[in-house]
Amino acid sequence: LGCRTDSRDFSIYFYNFFWTSRCIMTTINPTNINKGRFWIDGPQTNALVSDVFIFITGGFNLAVSLGWSYTVYSLHFYYCWFIGVAIGCILAPLLINWKRRRLFIVSPILLVNLSAILTASVYYSTNTLIAARYLNGIAIGLTSVSFIMHASEIASEHSRGYCLCLEQVGLVGGAFVQILYTGYWGSDVDFSPYCLQGILCAVFGVIALLLTFTSIDSPILHLQHGDEPVALNCIVRLYRPPVMTNEKQVIFNKLKAYVEMNESMSLRQCFMQSLGPLLRILPYRCMLSFIFALPIADAFKWSEGVSTAGSLVNWPPSIYGL
Known part of the structure:
Protein backbone atom coordinates (compact mmCIF):
# COMPACT_ATOMS: atom_id res chain seq x y z
CA LEU A 1 0.00 0.00 0.00
CA GLY A 2 2.93 2.33 0.02
CA CYS A 3 6.65 2.82 0.26
CA ARG A 4 9.11 5.30 1.65
CA THR A 5 10.09 6.81 -1.67
CA ASP A 6 8.79 9.93 -3.43
CA SER A 7 6.69 7.63 -5.64
CA ARG A 8 4.48 6.69 -2.72
CA ASP A 9 1.16 7.55 -4.38
CA PHE A 10 1.89 5.52 -7.50
CA SER A 11 3.14 2.63 -5.39
CA ILE A 12 -0.15 2.70 -3.49
CA TYR A 13 -2.09 2.78 -6.75
CA PHE A 14 -0.36 -0.19 -8.37
CA TYR A 15 -0.29 -2.31 -5.25
CA ASN A 16 -3.91 -1.72 -4.25
CA PHE A 17 -5.27 -2.12 -7.76
CA PHE A 18 -3.81 -5.56 -8.41
CA TRP A 19 -3.06 -7.05 -4.99
CA THR A 20 -5.61 -5.94 -2.39
CA SER A 21 -7.90 -8.92 -2.70
CA ARG A 22 -4.99 -11.38 -2.51
CA CYS A 23 -2.96 -10.15 0.46
CA ILE A 24 -3.38 -10.71 4.15
CA MET A 25 -6.55 -8.68 4.14
CA THR A 26 -8.62 -11.87 4.26
CA THR A 27 -10.81 -10.78 7.10
CA ILE A 28 -12.48 -12.52 9.97
CA ASN A 29 -16.06 -11.39 9.66
CA PRO A 30 -18.55 -10.67 12.40
CA THR A 31 -21.48 -13.01 12.60
CA ASN A 32 -25.01 -12.73 13.85
CA ILE A 33 -26.95 -15.77 14.89
CA ASN A 34 -30.29 -14.78 13.39
CA LYS A 35 -29.07 -12.83 10.35
CA GLY A 36 -27.63 -13.90 7.00
CA ARG A 37 -24.48 -12.70 5.28
CA PHE A 38 -26.41 -10.34 3.01
CA TRP A 39 -27.79 -8.48 6.03
CA ILE A 40 -24.40 -8.35 7.77
CA ASP A 41 -22.52 -7.13 4.68
CA GLY A 42 -25.30 -4.86 3.42
CA PRO A 43 -23.54 -1.56 4.25
CA GLN A 44 -20.66 -2.55 1.97
CA THR A 45 -22.99 -2.69 -1.03
CA ASN A 46 -24.74 0.53 0.01
CA ALA A 47 -21.37 2.28 0.11
CA LEU A 48 -20.86 1.51 -3.61
CA VAL A 49 -24.32 2.30 -4.99
CA SER A 50 -23.36 5.85 -5.94
CA ASP A 51 -20.69 4.54 -8.30
CA VAL A 52 -23.20 2.22 -9.98
CA PHE A 53 -25.26 5.17 -11.21
CA ILE A 54 -22.11 6.78 -12.60
CA PHE A 55 -21.39 3.57 -14.51
CA ILE A 56 -24.93 3.55 -15.90
CA THR A 57 -24.23 6.87 -17.63
CA GLY A 58 -21.03 5.32 -18.99
CA GLY A 59 -23.07 2.44 -20.38
CA PHE A 60 -25.05 4.90 -22.53
CA ASN A 61 -21.86 6.25 -24.08
CA LEU A 62 -20.30 2.80 -24.39
CA ALA A 63 -23.23 1.64 -26.53
CA VAL A 64 -22.99 4.78 -28.67
CA SER A 65 -19.26 4.14 -29.18
CA LEU A 66 -20.10 0.71 -30.58
CA GLY A 67 -22.50 2.06 -33.14
CA TRP A 68 -25.83 2.22 -31.30
CA SER A 69 -26.47 5.77 -32.41
CA TYR A 70 -29.53 6.97 -34.30
CA THR A 71 -27.37 9.36 -36.36
CA VAL A 72 -24.11 8.41 -38.07
CA TYR A 73 -21.15 10.53 -37.00
CA SER A 74 -17.39 10.61 -37.63
CA CYS A 89 -7.50 6.20 -15.58
CA ILE A 90 -4.18 8.05 -15.92
CA LEU A 91 -5.36 10.92 -13.71
CA ALA A 92 -6.91 8.66 -11.05
CA PRO A 93 -3.66 7.79 -9.18
CA LEU A 94 -3.06 11.51 -8.60
CA LEU A 95 -6.41 11.98 -6.85
CA ILE A 96 -7.31 8.61 -5.42
CA ASN A 97 -5.56 9.03 -2.08
CA TRP A 98 -7.56 12.02 -0.91
CA LYS A 99 -8.23 11.71 2.78
CA ARG A 100 -11.99 11.73 2.26
CA ARG A 101 -13.15 9.48 -0.55
CA ARG A 102 -16.49 11.31 -0.78
CA LEU A 103 -14.61 14.33 -2.15
CA PHE A 104 -13.12 12.12 -4.86
CA ILE A 105 -16.55 10.68 -5.75
CA VAL A 106 -18.05 14.12 -6.23
CA SER A 107 -15.55 15.14 -8.93
CA PRO A 108 -16.61 12.44 -11.45
CA ILE A 109 -20.27 13.13 -10.63
CA LEU A 110 -19.81 16.79 -11.51
CA LEU A 111 -18.25 15.76 -14.83
CA VAL A 112 -21.17 13.39 -15.50
CA ASN A 113 -23.73 16.10 -14.82
CA LEU A 114 -21.85 18.66 -16.94
CA SER A 115 -21.68 16.13 -19.77
CA ALA A 116 -25.42 15.44 -19.44
CA ILE A 117 -26.31 19.14 -19.52
CA LEU A 118 -24.25 19.66 -22.67
CA THR A 119 -25.78 16.61 -24.35
CA ALA A 120 -29.36 17.58 -23.53
CA SER A 121 -29.11 21.29 -24.31
CA VAL A 122 -26.79 21.38 -27.36
CA TYR A 123 -27.61 17.98 -28.90
CA TYR A 124 -27.60 19.45 -32.43
CA SER A 125 -23.87 20.32 -32.30
CA THR A 126 -21.47 17.47 -33.08
CA ASN A 127 -18.50 19.23 -31.46
CA THR A 128 -20.48 19.75 -28.25
CA LEU A 129 -21.50 16.10 -28.18
CA ILE A 130 -17.85 15.09 -28.61
CA ALA A 131 -16.84 17.35 -25.71
CA ALA A 132 -19.62 15.87 -23.57
CA ARG A 133 -18.46 12.33 -24.41
CA TYR A 134 -14.89 13.24 -23.41
CA LEU A 135 -16.13 14.51 -20.05
CA ASN A 136 -18.17 11.39 -19.40
CA GLY A 137 -15.25 9.17 -20.39
CA ILE A 138 -12.91 10.95 -17.98
CA ALA A 139 -15.50 10.54 -15.21
CA ILE A 140 -15.80 6.81 -15.91
CA GLY A 141 -12.02 6.39 -15.94
CA LEU A 142 -11.68 8.16 -12.59
CA THR A 143 -14.50 6.13 -11.08
CA SER A 144 -13.34 2.74 -12.42
CA VAL A 145 -9.93 2.86 -10.75
CA SER A 146 -11.36 4.20 -7.50
CA PHE A 147 -14.22 1.69 -7.49
CA ILE A 148 -12.09 -1.44 -7.89
CA MET A 149 -9.71 -0.37 -5.14
CA HIS A 150 -12.44 0.80 -2.79
CA ALA A 151 -14.67 -2.28 -3.28
CA SER A 152 -11.70 -4.61 -2.69
CA GLU A 153 -10.80 -2.83 0.54
CA ILE A 154 -14.22 -2.53 2.18
CA ALA A 155 -15.86 -5.80 1.08
CA SER A 156 -15.66 -8.94 3.16
CA GLU A 157 -14.46 -12.21 1.66
CA HIS A 158 -18.12 -13.27 1.33
CA SER A 159 -19.29 -10.26 -0.71
CA ARG A 160 -16.17 -9.08 -2.52
CA GLY A 161 -17.09 -10.69 -5.84
CA TYR A 162 -20.63 -9.33 -5.67
CA CYS A 163 -19.41 -5.82 -4.87
CA LEU A 164 -16.87 -5.82 -7.69
CA CYS A 165 -19.43 -6.97 -10.26
CA LEU A 166 -21.53 -3.85 -9.64
CA GLU A 167 -19.28 -2.01 -12.08
CA GLN A 168 -20.30 -4.32 -14.92
CA VAL A 169 -23.93 -4.25 -13.81
CA GLY A 170 -23.99 -0.47 -14.17
CA LEU A 171 -22.26 -0.42 -17.57
CA VAL A 172 -24.42 -3.22 -18.96
CA GLY A 173 -27.62 -1.64 -17.62
CA GLY A 174 -26.88 1.72 -19.24
CA ALA A 175 -25.87 0.08 -22.52
CA PHE A 176 -29.07 -1.98 -22.58
CA VAL A 177 -31.25 1.12 -22.23
CA GLN A 178 -29.30 2.91 -24.98
CA ILE A 179 -29.58 -0.10 -27.31
CA LEU A 180 -33.26 -0.52 -26.57
CA TYR A 181 -34.50 2.99 -27.30
CA THR A 182 -32.11 3.45 -30.25
CA GLY A 183 -33.40 0.27 -31.86
CA TYR A 184 -37.03 1.34 -31.46
CA TRP A 185 -36.57 5.04 -32.24
CA GLY A 186 -38.69 6.15 -35.19
CA SER A 187 -38.02 8.89 -37.72
CA ASP A 188 -41.43 10.38 -36.96
CA VAL A 189 -40.48 11.18 -33.35
CA ASP A 190 -40.05 14.93 -32.95
CA PHE A 191 -37.45 14.60 -30.23
CA SER A 192 -33.69 14.01 -30.38
CA PRO A 193 -32.45 10.70 -28.89
CA TYR A 194 -29.39 12.58 -27.58
CA CYS A 195 -31.64 14.96 -25.72
CA LEU A 196 -33.23 11.94 -24.06
CA GLN A 197 -29.80 10.50 -23.27
CA GLY A 198 -28.73 13.79 -21.67
CA ILE A 199 -31.86 13.91 -19.53
CA LEU A 200 -31.39 10.31 -18.35
CA CYS A 201 -27.70 10.88 -17.57
CA ALA A 202 -28.57 14.03 -15.62
CA VAL A 203 -31.15 12.11 -13.57
CA PHE A 204 -28.68 9.33 -12.79
CA GLY A 205 -25.99 11.91 -12.01
CA VAL A 206 -28.20 13.63 -9.45
CA ILE A 207 -29.11 10.27 -7.89
CA ALA A 208 -25.40 9.41 -7.67
CA LEU A 209 -24.73 12.74 -5.96
CA LEU A 210 -27.45 12.13 -3.38
CA LEU A 211 -26.21 8.60 -2.72
CA THR A 212 -22.71 9.79 -1.85
CA PHE A 213 -24.08 10.17 1.68
CA THR A 214 -24.33 6.37 1.88
CA SER A 215 -20.65 6.04 1.04
CA ILE A 216 -18.28 4.73 3.70
CA ASP A 217 -14.56 5.40 3.47
CA SER A 218 -12.07 2.58 3.34
CA PRO A 219 -10.53 1.94 6.77
CA ILE A 220 -7.21 1.30 4.99
CA LEU A 221 -7.30 4.83 3.59
CA HIS A 222 -7.54 6.30 7.09
CA LEU A 223 -4.93 3.95 8.50
CA GLN A 224 -2.52 5.25 5.87
CA HIS A 225 -3.12 8.76 7.19
CA GLY A 226 -2.75 7.66 10.82
CA ASP A 227 -6.44 8.15 11.72
CA GLU A 228 -6.99 4.94 13.68
CA PRO A 229 -10.22 6.05 15.46
CA VAL A 230 -11.78 7.03 12.12
CA ALA A 231 -10.65 3.74 10.55
CA LEU A 232 -12.20 1.79 13.42
CA ASN A 233 -15.43 3.72 13.02
CA CYS A 234 -15.49 2.79 9.30
CA ILE A 235 -15.14 -0.90 10.17
CA VAL A 236 -18.01 -0.64 12.67
CA ARG A 237 -20.25 0.92 10.00
CA LEU A 238 -19.31 -1.61 7.29
CA TYR A 239 -20.82 -4.54 9.18
CA ARG A 240 -24.20 -4.86 10.81
CA PRO A 241 -25.06 -4.37 13.58
CA PRO A 242 -23.25 -1.00 13.76
CA VAL A 243 -21.77 -1.60 17.19
CA MET A 244 -18.26 -2.49 18.27
CA VAL A 250 -9.84 -8.44 15.03
CA ILE A 251 -10.57 -7.01 11.56
CA PHE A 252 -9.05 -3.70 12.62
CA ASN A 253 -5.90 -5.40 13.90
CA LYS A 254 -5.56 -7.37 10.65
CA LEU A 255 -5.89 -4.27 8.50
CA GLN A 269 8.71 -4.85 -4.08
CA CYS A 270 5.19 -3.49 -4.51
CA PHE A 271 5.42 -3.75 -8.29
CA MET A 272 6.88 -7.25 -8.30
CA GLN A 273 4.23 -8.61 -5.95
CA SER A 274 1.44 -6.99 -7.97
CA LEU A 275 2.79 -8.23 -11.31
CA GLY A 276 1.30 -11.71 -10.95
CA PRO A 277 -2.25 -10.51 -10.20
CA LEU A 278 -1.88 -7.95 -13.00
CA LEU A 279 -1.10 -10.63 -15.58
CA ARG A 280 -4.03 -12.71 -14.38
CA ILE A 281 -6.56 -9.89 -14.41
CA LEU A 282 -5.62 -8.55 -17.86
CA PRO A 283 -7.17 -11.45 -19.85
CA TYR A 284 -10.34 -11.21 -17.77
CA ARG A 285 -10.72 -7.46 -18.28
CA CYS A 286 -9.95 -7.81 -21.99
CA MET A 287 -12.55 -10.54 -22.44
CA LEU A 288 -15.19 -8.30 -20.88
CA SER A 289 -14.83 -5.93 -23.83
CA PHE A 290 -16.10 -8.63 -26.18
CA ILE A 291 -19.52 -8.40 -24.53
CA PHE A 292 -20.03 -5.14 -26.43
CA ALA A 293 -17.49 -5.62 -29.21
CA LEU A 294 -17.99 -3.64 -32.42
CA PRO A 295 -18.17 -6.76 -34.71
CA ILE A 296 -20.95 -8.20 -32.56
CA ALA A 297 -22.88 -4.93 -32.65
CA ASP A 298 -22.53 -4.75 -36.45
CA ALA A 299 -23.71 -8.34 -36.80
CA PHE A 300 -26.84 -7.64 -34.78
CA LYS A 301 -27.59 -4.48 -36.71
CA TRP A 302 -27.26 -6.47 -39.94
CA SER A 303 -29.59 -9.15 -38.57
CA GLU A 304 -32.02 -6.41 -37.61
CA GLY A 305 -32.47 -5.44 -41.25
CA VAL A 306 -32.87 -9.07 -42.31
CA SER A 307 -35.10 -10.44 -39.57
CA THR A 308 -37.47 -7.50 -39.18
CA ALA A 309 -38.25 -6.95 -42.85
CA GLY A 310 -42.01 -6.46 -43.02
CA SER A 311 -42.33 -6.83 -39.26
CA LEU A 312 -43.56 -4.25 -36.78
CA VAL A 313 -41.47 -5.68 -33.94
CA ASN A 314 -37.78 -4.76 -33.87
CA TRP A 315 -36.67 -7.57 -31.55
CA PRO A 316 -32.88 -7.99 -32.28
CA PRO A 317 -31.86 -4.95 -30.16
CA SER A 318 -33.87 -6.30 -27.24
CA ILE A 319 -32.25 -9.73 -27.50
CA TYR A 320 -28.77 -8.21 -27.90
CA GLY A 321 -29.27 -5.90 -24.93
CA LEU A 322 -30.40 -8.77 -22.71
Missing part, protein backbone atom coordinates in the same frame (compact mmCIF):
# COMPACT_ATOMS: atom_id res chain seq x y z
CA LEU A 75 -14.95 8.02 -36.36
CA HIS A 76 -13.63 10.52 -33.79
CA PHE A 77 -17.12 10.83 -32.33
CA TYR A 78 -17.28 7.10 -31.63
CA TYR A 79 -13.74 6.75 -30.23
CA CYS A 80 -13.53 9.92 -28.14
CA TRP A 81 -15.29 8.32 -25.16
CA PHE A 82 -12.63 5.58 -24.93
CA ILE A 83 -9.91 8.24 -25.08
CA GLY A 84 -11.62 10.03 -22.21
CA VAL A 85 -11.71 6.81 -20.16
CA ALA A 86 -7.98 6.35 -20.71
CA ILE A 87 -7.31 9.93 -19.59
CA GLY A 88 -9.40 9.37 -16.45
CA THR A 245 -17.61 -6.22 18.67
CA ASN A 246 -14.57 -8.41 19.26
CA GLU A 247 -14.75 -9.63 15.65
CA LYS A 248 -14.54 -6.08 14.36
CA GLN A 249 -11.55 -5.41 16.61
CA LYS A 256 -3.46 -2.33 10.67
CA ALA A 257 -0.86 -5.09 10.29
CA TYR A 258 -1.58 -5.15 6.55
CA VAL A 259 -0.88 -1.42 6.21
CA GLU A 260 2.26 -1.57 8.34
CA MET A 261 3.66 -4.44 6.28
CA ASN A 262 3.11 -2.67 2.98
CA GLU A 263 4.45 0.67 4.18
CA SER A 264 7.76 -1.05 4.82
CA MET A 265 7.95 -2.27 1.20
CA SER A 266 9.84 -0.47 -1.56
CA LEU A 267 8.33 0.56 -4.88
CA ARG A 268 10.06 -2.34 -6.61
